[in-house]
Amino acid sequence: MSTAILWFRQDLRLADNPALAEAVSQHQHVIPLYIHSNTDAGEWALSGASLWWLHHSLTALKHSLQSTGSDLLLDQGKVQQVLEEIVSKYKVNAIYWNRQYEPWAINRDKQLKEHFTQKGLEVKSFNAALINEPWTITTKTETPYRVFTPYWKNCLAAGIDRPLLDQPEKLPALPKGLTGASIETLKLLDPINWHAGFNDVWIPGEEGAHAALTEFLDGTVNDYDTGRDVPGTTGTSRLSAHLHFGEISPRQVIAAVRREQTSEADANRYISEIGWREFAHHLLFHYPHTIDQPLNSKFEHFPWRQDFDLDLARWQQGQTGIPLVDAGMRELWHTGWMHNRVRMVVASFLIKNLQVHWLEGARWFWDTLVDADLASNTMGWQWCAGSGADAAPYFRIFNPVTQGERFDGAGDYVRKWVPELAKMPKKFLHKPSEAPAEVLQEAGVVLDENYPSPMVDLKQSRQAALDAYKEIKELS
Ligand SMILES: Cc1cc2nc3c(=O)[nH]c(=O)nc-3n(C[C@H](O)[C@H](O)[C@H](O)COP(=O)(O)OP(=O)(O)OC[C@H]3O[C@@H](n4cnc5c(N)ncnc54)[C@H](O)[C@@H]3O)c2cc1C
Numbered sequence: 001m002s003t004a005i006l007w008f009r010q011d012l013r014l015a016d017n018p019a020l021a022e023a024v025s026q027h028q029h030v031i032p033l034y035i036h037s038n039t040d041a042g043e044w045a046l047s048g049a050s051l052w053w054l055h056h057s058l059t060a061l062k063h064s065l066q067s068t069g070s071d072l073l074l075d076q077g078k079v080q081q082v083l084e085e086i087v088s089k090y091k092v093n094a095i096y097w098n099r100q101y102e103p104w105a106i107n108r109d110k111q112l113k114e115h116f117t118q119k120g121l122e123v124k125s126f127n128a129a130l131i132n133e134p135w136t137i138t139t140k141t142e143t144p145y146r147v148f149t150p151y152w153k154n155c156l157a158a159g160i161d162r163p164l165l166d167q168p169e170k171l172p173a174l175p176k177g178l179t180g181a182s183i184e185t186l187k188l189l190d191p192i193n194w195h196a197g198f199n200d201v202w203i204p205g206e207e208g209a210h211a212a213l214t215e216f217l218d219g220t221v222n223d224y225d226t227g228r229d230v231p232g233t234t235g236t237s238r239l240s241a242h243l244h245f246g247e248i249s250p251r252q253v254i255a256a257v258r259r260e261q262t263s264e265a266d267a268n269r270y271i272s273e274i275g276w277r278e279f280a281h282h283l284l285f286h287y288p289h290t291i292d293q294p295l296n297s298k299f300e301h302f303p304w305r306q307d308f309d310l311d312l313a314r315w316q317q318g319q320t321g322i323p324l325v326d327a328g329m330r331e332l333w334h335t336g337w338m339h340n341r342v343r344m345v346v347a348s349f350l351i352k353n354l355q356v357h358w359l360e361g362a363r364w365f366w367d368t369l370v371d372a373d374l375a376s377n378t379m380g381w382q383w384c385a386g387s388g389a390d391a392a393p394y395f396r397i398f399n400p401v402t403q404g405e406r407f408d409g410a411g412d413y414v415r416k417w418v419p420e421l422a423k424m425p426k427k428f429l430h431k432p433s434e435a436p437a438e439v440l441q442e443a444g445v446v447l448d449e450n451y452p453s454p455m456v457d458l459k460q461s462r463q464a465a466l467d468a469y470k471e472i473k474e475l476s
Helices: 018-026 048-067 079-089 103-118 148-158 206-218 220-227 240-244 250-259 264-286 297-301 309-317 323-335 340-353 358-368 374-385 400-407 412-417 437-443 458-473
Strands: 003-008 029-036 073-076 094-098 122-126
Touching (some): 003 018, 003 079, 029 079, 073 079, 103 122, 206 220, 309 323, 323 340, 323 358, 323 412, 340 358, 340 400
Parallel strands (some): 094 122
16 A cells, blocks of 8 residues: 655645646555645745635635545645654655745755655656746747747747646545644634635635636636726636636646637637746746846846835825826735736836835735735736836836726726725826816815825826936946
8 A cells, every 4th residue: 555645735726636646546545735834935935815815725625625535634834844744654655746936946845855755755746837847948049038929939839738637536535543733723814804805806726716717718708808908897817816826727727718619819818828927937947036136137236216115105005196006006905916907007106106126016916916926926027127038128117197098998997996086087087186176076086185196296207217227228
């Protein structure tokens, strides 16, 4: 009789889970295990909103495993120590896991593999999170890609449709006497229940992921190419947190989109967004220093502001006086998610109009996003700062007013998240400070009383950003 540990990490699902499929096919006993070990990741340890999601996702996984006859063993502490104890107590022969790509995880997993292999165990890892792992796609000269379009072209040429693995119907029971901590003992939920609103928006777990995918395929996908840019509607799939925690695989998502009778433009556009997620992992793997350093080294000399605390706080609280920015920051706080276009606008505002280092924004997103993902967050912020791969040039500065007028023309988004402005007419909704006194009065808006005036002049701060950029522009 042989026993394997299936170490769950960012692959909290039963279907299309290669490590699980292998463990079940090779061993009579399988111990599904999750270890909450939040110190390995340093500054990028799971935080606020992610921990909320994890709590619920693990609860869902535990239920699913129980319904197959097994259970999820929950533990916490140093990974090697936890594994060691279970290995010796239950005579474990093998440890299987699905790979992660964060630099800290790669180092830790390498050490664990060496350690347990030396002890005579079979240690195997698998790809469950990506279509193409970062080292499998290279340029003709075998270097990593830094530009998305040729990268994605190469991925498409290599093929992106992958066979799916079935969910095992029955799993062996846990060895006798093996019981783990209850989910509550992991203390993942912040006692200050700031995330109360998340419950109305999300259903973490594998079932929730498939429900979200079905909802997307039933409607939104058919207008994805244009609808994806409109923050006031549900124009996107909202699968990012499900994908991050591995409750659904990109292979499953692509296969489902392919099965739909949706237009080629919508399907290809959607699948290419999954491609951006892949590209983010490619960049993180090949340029791990970009988690806190610019990829474009010129930006090491950028004159970022040092005295930014108060301005950063206003941005975080959605009190900048720029309606689209405030709507985005409040959506983030209340739901743990923000629309992609608005993420770009709030990031541009922080980095350029306020000249605050992009890492400050990345850190806030890390704490508040349910989909916080080191690869995508790093790429997103470096893209907006102009310092990353295939990034928007620094001098292309979003104007949050015109962005609002263009993508939230009817104002549904701003009216929802900035209710102080709900009665403002369309014409001035995105620039209340320019509205005549009688318009403001009619809408019940008293600037600097119930809604702030813009914290910076957009034109002047844009120019200041361009002037700051001049200091590094000529550097090679
Ligand atoms: C500053 C900034 C920070 C970001 N931080 C994160 C983050 O921490 N985690 C995260 O998952 N995404 C991040 N993104 C990317 C993007 O905003 C989200 O993936 C997207 O909004 C999620 O919503 P959705 O699932 O409805 O996306 P959809 O439009 O339905 O796209 C489907 C999937 O494709 C992937 N995807 C879409 N756009 C991108 C993109 N630009 N980059 C990488 N993957 C993408 C996601 O996995 C997403 O779930 C960030 C973007 C910016 C500009």
